[in-house]
Amino acid sequence: xxxxxxxxxxxxxxxxxxxxxxxxxxxxxxxxxxxxxxxxxxxxxxxxxxxxxxxxxxxxxxxxxxxxxxxxxxxxxxxxxxxxxxxxxxxxxxxxxxxxxxxxxxxxxxxxxxxxxxxxxxxxxxxxxxxxxxxxxxxxxxxxxxxxxxxxxxxxxxxxxxxxxxxxxxxxxxxxxxxxxxxxxxxxxxxxxxxxxxxxxxxxxxxxxxxxxxxxxxxxxxxxxxxxxxxxxxxxxxxxxxxxxxxxxxxxxxxxxxxxxxxxxxxxxxxxxxxxxxxxxxxxxxxxxxxxxxxxxxxxxxxxxxxxxxxxxxxxxxxxxxxxxxxxxxxxxxxxxxxxxxxxxxxxxxxxxxxxxxxxxxxxxxxxxxxxxxxxxxxxxxxxxxxxxxxxxxxxxxxxxxxxxxxxxxxxxxxxxxxxxxxxxxxxxxxxxxxxxxxxxxxxxxxxxxxxxxxxxxxxx
Amino acid sequence: xxxxxxxxxxxxxxxxxxxxxxxxxxxxxxxxxxxxxxxxxxxxxxxxxxxxxxxxxxxxxxxxxxxxxxxxxxxxxxxxxxxxxxxxxxxxxxxxxxxxxxxxxxxxxxxxxxxxxxxxxxxxxxxxxxxxxxxxxxxxxxxxxxxxxxxxxxxxxxxxxxxxxxxxxxxxxxxxxxxxxxxxxxxxxxxxxxxxxxxxxxxxxxxxxxxxxxxxxxxxxxxxxxxxxxxxxxxxxxxxxxxxxxxxxxxxxxxxxxxxxxxxxxxxxxxxxxxxxxxxxxxxxxxxxxxxxxxxxxxxxxxxxxxxxxxxxxxxxxxxxxxxxxxxxxxxxxxxxxxxxxxxxxxxxxxxxxxxxxxxxxxxxxxxxxxxxxxxxxxxxxxxxxxxxxxxxxxxxxxxxxxxxxxxxxxxxxxxxxxxxxxxxxxxxxxxxxxxxxxxxxxxxxxxxxxxxxxxxxxxx
Numbered sequence: 001x002x003x004x005x006x007x008x009x010x011x012x013x014x015x016x017x018x019x020x021x022x023x024x025x026x027x028x029x030x031x032x033x034x035x036x037x038x039x040x041x042x043x044x045x046x047x048x049x050x051x052x053x054x055x056x057x058x059x060x061x062x063x064x065x066x067x068x069x070x071x072x073x074x075x076x077x078x079x080x081x082x083x084x085x086x087x088x089x090x091x092x093x094x095x096x097x098x099x100x101x102x103x104x105x106x107x108x109x110x111x112x113x114x115x116x117x118x119x120x121x122x123x124x125x126x127x128x129x130x131x132x133x134x135x136x137x138x139x140x141x142x143x144x145x146x147x148x149x150x151x152x153x154x155x156x157x158x159x160x161x162x163x164x165x166x167x168x169x170x171x172x173x174x175x176x177x178x179x180x181x182x183x184x185x186x187x188x189x190x191x192x193x194x195x196x197x198x199x200x201x202x203x204x205x206x207x208x209x210x211x212x213x214x215x216x217x218x219x220x221x222x223x224x225x226x227x228x229x230x231x232x233x234x235x236x237x238x239x240x241x242x243x244x245x246x247x248x249x250x251x252x253x254x255x256x257x258x259x260x261x262x263x264x265x266x267x268x269x270x271x272x273x274x275x276x277x278x279x280x281x282x283x284x285x286x287x288x289x290x291x292x293x294x295x296x297x298x299x300x301x302x303x304x305x306x307x308x309x310x311x312x313x314x315x316x317x318x319x320x321x322x323x324x325x326x327x328x329x330x331x332x333x334x335x336x337x338x339x340x341x342x343x344x345x346x347x348x349x350x351x352x353x354x355x356x357x358x359x360x361x362x363x364x365x366x367x368x369x370x371x372x373x374x375x376x377x378x379x380x381x382x383x384x385x386x387x388x389x390x391x392x393x394x395x396x397x398x399x400x401x402x403x404x405x406x407x408x409x410x411x412x413x414x415x416x417x418x419x420x421x422x423x424x425x426x427x428x429x430x431x432x433x434x435x436x437x438x439x440x441x442x443x444x445x446x447x448x449x450x451x452x453x454x455x456x457x458x459x460x461x
Numbered sequence: 462x463x464x465x466x467x468x469x470x471x472x473x474x475x476x477x478x479x480x481x482x483x484x485x486x487x488x489x490x491x492x493x494x495x496x497x498x499x500x501x502x503x504x505x506x507x508x509x510x511x512x513x514x515x516x517x518x519x520x521x522x523x524x525x526x527x528x529x530x531x532x533x534x535x536x537x538x539x540x541x542x543x544x545x546x547x548x549x550x551x552x553x554x555x556x557x558x559x560x561x562x563x564x565x566x567x568x569x570x571x572x573x574x575x576x577x578x579x580x581x582x583x584x585x586x587x588x589x590x591x592x593x594x595x596x597x598x599x600x601x602x603x604x605x606x607x608x609x610x611x612x613x614x615x616x617x618x619x620x621x622x623x624x625x626x627x628x629x630x631x632x633x634x635x636x637x638x639x640x641x642x643x644x645x646x647x648x649x650x651x652x653x654x655x656x657x658x659x660x661x662x663x664x665x666x667x668x669x670x671x672x673x674x675x676x677x678x679x680x681x682x683x684x685x686x687x688x689x690x691x692x693x694x695x696x697x698x699x700x701x702x703x704x705x706x707x708x709x710x711x712x713x714x715x716x717x718x719x720x721x722x723x724x725x726x727x728x729x730x731x732x733x734x735x736x737x738x739x740x741x742x743x744x745x746x747x748x749x750x751x752x753x754x755x756x757x758x759x760x761x762x763x764x765x766x767x768x769x770x771x772x773x774x775x776x777x778x779x780x781x782x783x784x785x786x787x788x789x790x791x792x793x794x795x796x797x798x799x800x801x802x803x804x805x806x807x808x809x810x811x812x813x814x815x816x817x818x819x820x821x822x823x824x825x826x827x828x829x830x831x832x833x834x835x836x837x838x839x840x841x842x843x844x845x846x847x848x849x850x851x852x853x854x855x856x857x858x859x860x861x862x863x864x865x866x867x868x869x870x871x872x873x874x875x876x877x878x879x880x881x882x883x884x885x886x887x888x889x890x891x892x893x894x895x896x897x898x899x900x901x902x903x904x905x906x907x908x909x910x911x912x913x914x915x916x917x918x919x920x921x922x
Contacts, residue, residue, distance in 0.1 A: 107705065107810035150650040161648050163657075164625060179897040185806040186838045187622050188875035189611040189661055191882055191890050191919055192901045196624075196657030200650055217707040244568065246678040286747055345646040349568035377647045414649035421652060429652050436640040439908065440653045446907035447900065458652055 006046045006089040011067045015049060015091075018059060022050040033074050033084065033092040037139070039340045039388055040082030040424055045072055045092035052097050054170055054178055054209040061207065062176035064091050070452050073203040075116060075145030078137075080341050081422025083149060083202050087456040093207060095144055101125050102210065110167055110184060112212045115144025122213075131215040134159040137418065138324040144208045150200030152418045154323065157243070157376030158250040158282065159216065161418070166199050170210035174448040184212060197443070202420055203454035205447045219282035223292065224251075224316045225307040227299050228274040232256060232359065234302040235275045236352040239375045241298045243348055247291050249376060251280035251320075256359075258333070258370040259326055266329030267322035272305065277375075278323055279307075280316075323372075330370045330383045337368075337385035340397045344408035345379040345417025354411055355380060358404050367396050379417035406431070421458045429458070467507045467550040472528045476510060476552075479520060483511040494535050494545065494553040498600070500801045500849055501543035501885055506533055506553035513558050515631055515639055515670040522668065523637035525552050531913050534664040536577060536606030539598075541802050542883025544610060544663050548917040554668060556605055562586050563671065571628055571645060573673045576605025583674075592676040595620040598879065599785040605669045611661030613879045615784065618704070618837030619711040619743065620677065622879070627660050631671035635909040645673060658904070663881055664915035666908045680743035684753065685712075685777045686768040688760050689735040693717060693820065695763040696736045697813040700836040702759045704809055708752050710837060712741035712781075717820075719794070719831040720787055727790030728783035733766065738836075739784055740768075741777075784833075791831045791844045798829075798846035801858045805869035806840040806878025815872055816841060819865050828857050840878035867892070882919045890919070 015023045024030070025047045034044035046069075051057045064071045070090030077084055086092060098114035101122065105111065106129050113122060120140045122133050137146060137153040145151075147169060152161035159165065168182040171194075181194035198205060229235040232254075239252055255263065255276045263269055279295060281288045296307055310316045322329075331339050346354045355371070362369050362382075373380030382404070384397035405415045405428050415421075415428035430437050440459045444451075451461050476484045485491075486508045495505035507530075512518045525532045531551030538545055547553060559575035562583065566572065567590050574583060581601045583594050598607060598614040606612075608630060613622035620626065629643040632655075642655035659666060690696040693715075700713055716724065716737045724730055740756060742749045757768055771777045783790075792800050807815045816832070823830050823843075834841030843865070845858035866876045866889050876882075876889035891898050901920045905912075912922050 105808065105810065107701070108808040109705065110808070150654075152648055152650075156648060160625075163648070163654065164621075173900070177896055177899075179895070179900060181897060183870070183875050183893065184808045184873040185840075185869075185875040185878060186809070187613055187617060187624070187806055187840060187878050189613075189877050189879050189881040190875045190886070190893055191661070191898070192666075192904060193611075193624065193654075193657045193661055194894075194897055194900055196654045197904075200652070200654055205653075217705075219707075240568070244570065244678075246680075284748075284751055286751055287745075290745055290747055345648055347566065347569040347571070347645045348647070349566065379646075379648065408646075409644070412645040414644050414646040414651045416650050417646060417648050418650050420650040425651070432644065432651055433655075434640070435638055436642060436655055437652070438638075439634070439640060439655055442907040443653060443658075443904060446903040 007069060008067060011063060011069065012047065014063050015047065019049055024048050033077065033094065034086055036077050036079045036082060036084050038080045038082060038424065039338055040085060043085035043087050045086035046089045048092045048094055050094045050097050054172065057093060057172045057207050057209050058176045058178055060091065060093055061172050061174065064452060065175055065450065068450055068452065070455050071207065072454050073148065073207045075142030076118065076139065078139035078141045079145065079149055079422060080419040081424035083420060083422040083457060085423060087423060095142065098209065104129065106131065108184065109215045110212060111215055112210060113143050115209050115211060116142050118142050119146065126215065130218055132218050133213055133215055135162055135165055143211045143213065147199050147208050147211050148201065148203050149420045154251045154253055154374060156374060157252060158248055162199055163196060165214045166195055166211060167214060168212040169195055169198050169208050171198055171206040171208055173206045174453050202422065202457050204444060204458045205453060221285045221288040222280065222282055222316065223288055224278065224280045224310045224319055226271055226276060226278055227307050228272040228276045228305045230303040232275040232355060233352055234304065235277050236355060236375060238277060238299045238302045238304060240348050240351065242295050243376055245294060245298065247294050249279060249291065249295065250282040251278065252376040253278040253323055254373040254375040254380065255326065256371040259330060259372050262329040262333050262370060263322050263326055266332050267325055269322050278319065326372050327383065333370065334368065334385050336387065338388050340384040340386050341381065341419070342401050343379060343381040343417050343419045344405055344413055344415060345377060346408050346411045346413030348378045350411035350413065351375060351378050354407055357407055361400055361403055365396060365400055367393065367400060377417065378413065423456050426460060468530060469528060472524060472530065473508065475524050476508065476521070480510055485509050494538065494555065495547055497538050497540045497543060497545050499541045499543060499885065500799055501546060504546035504548050506547035507550045509553045509555055511555045511558050515633065518554060518633045518668050518670050519637045519639055521552065521554055522633050522635065525913060526636055526911065529911055529913065531916050532668065533915050534609065534668045536603030537579065537600065539600035539602050540606065540610055540883065541880040542885035544881060544883040544918060546884060548884060556603065556670070559670065565590065567592065569645065570676045571673060572676055573671060574604050576670050576672060577603050579603050580607065587676065591679055593679050594674055594676055596623055596626055604672045604674065608660050608669050608672050609662065609664050610881045615712045615714055615835060617835060618713060619709055623660055624657060626675045627656055627672060628675060629673040630656055630659050630669050632659050632667040632669055634667045635914050663883065663918050665905060665919045666914060682746045682749040683741065683743055683777065684749055685739065685741045685771045685780055687732055687737060687739055688765045688768050689733040689737045691764040693736040693816060694813055695765065696738050697816060697836060699738060699760045699763045699765060701809050701812065703756050704837055706755060706759065708755050710740060710752065710756065711743040712739065713837040714739040714784055715834040715836040715841065716787065717832040720791060720833050723790040723794050723831060724783050724787055727793050728786055730783055739780065787833050788844060794831065795829065795846050797848065799849050801845040801847050802842065802880070803862050804840060804842040804878050804880045805866055805874055805876060806838060807869050807872045807874030809839040811872035811874065812836060812839045815868060818868055822861055822864055826857060826861055828854065828861060838878065839874065884917050887921060
């Protein structure tokens with residue numbers, strides 16, 4: 001599609017008058033904003049505007065609304081289900097320059113940031129306060145994007161997801177009006193929970209421009225350990241018992257044999273090539289010691305080897321960086337392939353069965369698909385390594401994925417624990433929610449009657 | 462209003478055909494269902510139907526929708542802002558007979574109950590599982606009602622509120638359709654968060670008929686302590702530092718001098734008559750000891766007296782029963798008066814100032830108003846003791862209340878931490894949320910276009 005074909009000269013003129021050099025219709029800029037890090041096809045926007053304030057976002061939305069042009073909000077482009085693809089063209093609002101940390105409340109242990117601030121930027125800023133923001137989806141995503149996609153990651157098992165950690169949002173609605181969804185009080189029973197409605201709405205109900213988050217004290221003691229197991233089942237059983245014993249583990253991450261080999265290569269680790277758990281414990285010295293002892297006992301009962309401890313900060317960071325790079329390590333297993341990433345989440349009592357059945361499917365397939373999981377939450381990911389030019393491989397990956405999702409749903413799980421719906425899992429959302437999708441559709445229509453906010457994502461209208 | 466005046470004979474006939482003796486238009490039954498435990502005026506429904514299943518609730522809603530008759534859901538009637546008043550008459554659906562515990566998931570630490578199950582019934586049922594449900598608003602409320610009002614209570618500081626602890630709901634929509642809002646997975650990024658939308662919606666978007674809840678392991682060690690302070694400020698400062706130190710205190714409750722005196726009398730305690738904190742610590746033996754030591758140090762730095770410990774279960778239960786009965790103890794301070802109850806919640810850094818300013822208002826007034834607070838969350842309650850027949854006292858209580866709410870809002874707090882909006886705080890909701898109320902109204906209209914679900918509550922349409 002030609003750059004400005006879908007946008008009238010008048011509209012481009014209006015935007016250019018207001019934003020000057022901060023609006024671009026250059027092919028490279030558009031292409032950069034039309035594709036996330038997944039296998040989903042790119043759909044470039046017709047123009048990209050780099051906003052610098054909530055008021056500017058409101059102005060862009062008003063102009064788009066007047067011209068009935070779709071709007072896609074963009075943070076860092078690290079989502080995984082085609083969230084930022086401009087399926088119907090339109091204007092992409094890049095929020096990356098809205099990266100001010102507006103207020104740090106040390107006493108209240110909260111912070112308000114502009115949507116473009118990334119999680120690493122925030123934690124760097126907080127480094128002298130004794131506080132940190134735990135939610136950690138791997139990528140150095142923007143906090144606005146993390147709110148919009150209800151992100152979680154490795155330490156959600158202890159600290160919750162964005163659902164639990166967003167206190168309030170500033171949102172630009174589809175007609176350009178600006179609202180704040182809540183106050184900073186830790187709890188409230190004042191009206192409908194608009195904060196949680198916008199968290200996870202993937203830009204389809206409005207554009208998030210500011211985020212107020214909970215912070216946590218940096219634990220007095222942190223230690224991490226690696227433990228190899230004879231089988232995936234043993235590792236999962238250890239996880240389940242750890243959670244059921246009430247150990248407040250901060251991280252408990254599963255890597256299958258394939259992923260351990262990949263990570264060893266990619267990140268120069270020397271883990272035993274076996275199903276493995278990475279642990280992290282937070283608390284006082286005494287509490288961390290107590291947690292570690294309990295978990296070592298449980299692991300020992302399930303054939304777990306010795307815990308390999310990393311207590312030095314730099315070693316620990318290296319371990320978790322390796323975990324975060326697992327996706328790239330997995331891709332490096334076969335440089336001729338690309339990654340078809342997916343995730344599901346099930347009640348923890350069904351986790352072992354869900355993983356075992358999924359592995360059986362993979363054994364019978366030609367597709368290679370390494371596994372990692374935030375298993376303390378019942379959440380795991382597969383990366384099907386495929387050639388995107390090979391329709392057979394794509395269709396085989398889709399078949400395997402559908403079987404896994406339907407299996408998770410049959411276990412009262414969800415079609416996505418943390419990657420979201422985007423346009424990649426629209427049908428699975430219907431399979432999961434049934435009649436309830438009609439309520440989502442009513443809400444979408446009520447808040448965005450012209451279907452201009454990230455159209456084609458979450459729910460079809 | 463005559464019993465059946467507002468309901469057509471045809472409609473009553475339809476309901477009677479289906480529900481026989483389980484529909485009542487008797488004045489006493491209607492009166493029982495038209496008033497909660499607050500000072501708000503009673504508004505009786507025209508009929509009460511005792512439902513026994515989700516399908517029956519759906520049937521009642523369909524009949525009401527066809528006849529355009531309002532519907533009010535009723536659990537135990539223990540709400541505090543007029544939530545169950547049938548302002549426009551109509552049919553009250555009493556869910557009290559829907560009291561089956563449908564499924565206990567010991568391995569997943571969750572449970573599914575019918576909406577009429579009360580929290581005490583649930584915990585009694587769980588007694589041999591090693592699990593418990595912590596949310597505790599004082600009254601033995603129904604879990605459906607607690608979800609509908611986003612209830613919290615004494616141990617929300619550790620375990621969160623109903624917002625954090627409801628995993629999924631079954632809801633009958635305004636047209637009688639039945640939806641389930643989510644699966645049992647601990648986290649999900651699959652679509653809009655309908656669970657959180659219905660939690661706290663006070664029956665205005667649908668009728669909650671089943672609730673899936675998180676459970677927790679009963680801690681290995683529990684201990685409770687009472688500590689008196691020279692001033693309210695000292696007690697609040699101790700609270701703030703405890704929270705900021707990251708001590709995972711399970712309960713931290715403030716009682717002012719007046720309330721301590723009232724509780725001593727009413728519940729036969731012998732606490733020193735002074736501003737007082739009630740604490741409870743949960744964890745392993747070592748962790749509880751460590752928490753207690755930290756908090757005693759903090760309290761000591763703020764003039765706190767010796768901790769009076771209760772470790773025996775029966776003594777601890779007696780202490781917390783006394784705390785739960787504080788409202789009745791406060792009322793007993795002056796048997797000629799009734800209670801005008803209210804609550805606000807502020808960021809904890811502003812809590813001392815909010816309480817001090819509020820106490821100054823009270824010192825200048827003739828109204829007596831004892832104070833209790835779930836202060837770990839920044840949440841506190843006043844009970845203005847008034848003669849409801851005396852317009853001057855009512856108007857003075859309203860004036861004081863308005864000043865307190867506006868003070869909390871000016872501190873970025875909320876007009877209600879846990880009591881809800883009902884029809885008592887409609888104007889304060891607007892003061893708190895401004896433009897965002899229009900979004901609530903859009904949602905209300907989308908889900909309940911004929912305004913039949915608990916009309917006149919939360920938002921005016």
